[in-house]
Amino acid sequence: MRGLIEIDGVSHAYATAAGPLPVLENLNISVPENEFAAVVGPSGCGKSTLTKLVAGLMMPDEGGVRLHGQWVTSPRSSVGMAFQNPVLLEWRTIVDNVVLPLEIVAPGMPQRTRVERAMQLLEMVGLAGFERKRPSELSGGMRQRASLCRAIVHKPEVVILDEPFGALDAFTREDLWQTLRNLRREEPFTTLLITHDLRESVFLGDQVVVLSGRPAQTQYTLSVDLPEDRDIEVLYDNRSVDMLATLREQIRIAQGRGRPDTIAEAS
Numbered sequence: 001m002r003g004l005i006e007i008d009g010v011s012h013a014y015a016t017a018a019g020p021l022p023v024l025e026n027l028n029i030s031v032p033e034n035e036f037a038a039v040v041g042p043s044g045c046g047k048s049t050l051t052k053l054v055a056g057l058m059m060p061d062e063g064g065v066r067l068h069g070q071w072v073t074s075p076r077s078s079v080g081m082a083f084q085n086p087v088l089l090e091w092r093t094i095v096d097n098v099v100l101p102l103e104i105v106a107p108g109m110p111q112r113t114r115v116e117r118a119m120q121l122l123e124m125v126g127l128a129g130f131e132r133k134r135p136s137e138l139s140g141g142m143r144q145r146a147s148l149c150r151a152i153v154h155k156p157e158v159v160i161l162d163e164p165f166g167a168l169d170a171f172t173r174e175d176l177w178q179t180l181r182n183l184r185r186e187e188p189f190t191t192l193l194i195t196h197d198l199r200e201s202v203f204l205g206d207q208v209v210v211l212s213g214r215p216a217q218t219q220y221t222l223s224v225d226l227p228e229d230r231d232i233e234v235l236y237d238n239r240s241v242d243m244l245a246t247l248r249e250q251i252r253i254a255q256g257r258g259r260p261d262t263i264a265e266a267s
């Protein structure tokens with residue numbers, strides 16, 4: 001089946017003072033509509049570069065990315081993004097931060113409709129009552145919840161998440177995993193997540209793609225065989241334990257020699 005996101009034979013090298021630095025090499029990933037692909041790999045292997053290519057912020061040297069069969073040649077509004085640092089605007093309230101993409105992609109939409117849409121999402125993620133606060137008045141986890149709302153407020157086809165939970169403590173992170181699953185159950189969207197956390201990749205993903213060391217190739221793809229309705233306990237299930245062991249082994253292979261400091265241990 002053709003994916004909604006098709007990363008097709010992508011190779012890319014950066015020009016550096018020391019010469020070309022090959023980062024991605026003939027990378028192939030396919031994410032079906034409304035599915036969730038988590039991408040893991042050794043530090044510096046090219047994961048963020050991949051997100052820039054999917055978002056249309058850069059063009060690869062070879063191959064390409066297709067969204068719904070169309071080649072990505074520039075940034076498009078059908079993509080939503082969230083990063084490790086939520087970068088909310090301090091001079092705007094939380095709700096005004098969340099409506100921002102709508103102001104850009106739907107300039108004709110009445111402000112009241114935009115706010116209603118943002119409020120619906122803020123409620124879904126447990127931020128009702130905080131909409132008039134400034135970003136600095138919220139905890140890191142709350143800011144990341146708002147950032148997720150902003151990433152999907154304009155109903156993008158594709159959401160790119162580049163380590164959005166990386167800076168959060170373990171409990172807040174697990175809360176947000178559940179929040180993200182709940183959001184996707186209410187409003188399905190196709191997702192590409194970059195993460196260093198193998199448990200996160202298994203809990204959130206329909207597939208986990210392991211990239212090799214730089215230049216990154218698709219080394220291994222794991223199909224996550226867990227129930228659609230899952231809570232955090234599922235990670236203690238034998239199936240999860242086996243999948244995490246497989247992923248850990250693949251990461252060791254990707255690193256060439258074991259260097260476990262760059263990937264969160266699964267146990």
Ligand SMILES: Nc1ncnc2c1ncn2[C@@H]1O[C@H](COP(=O)(O)OP(=O)(O)OP(=O)(O)O)[C@@H](O)[C@H]1O
Pocket residue numbers: 014015016021023042043044045046047048049050
């Ligand atoms: N604009 C650039 N110019 C030159 N080199 C770059 C540029 N951007 C990234 N790189 C290099 O390309 C390689 C891949 O970077 P990238 O950020 O994609 O890796 P990553 O897998 O996301 O890293 P990490 O896991 O540490 O977040 C790194 O060696 C990085 O230093």
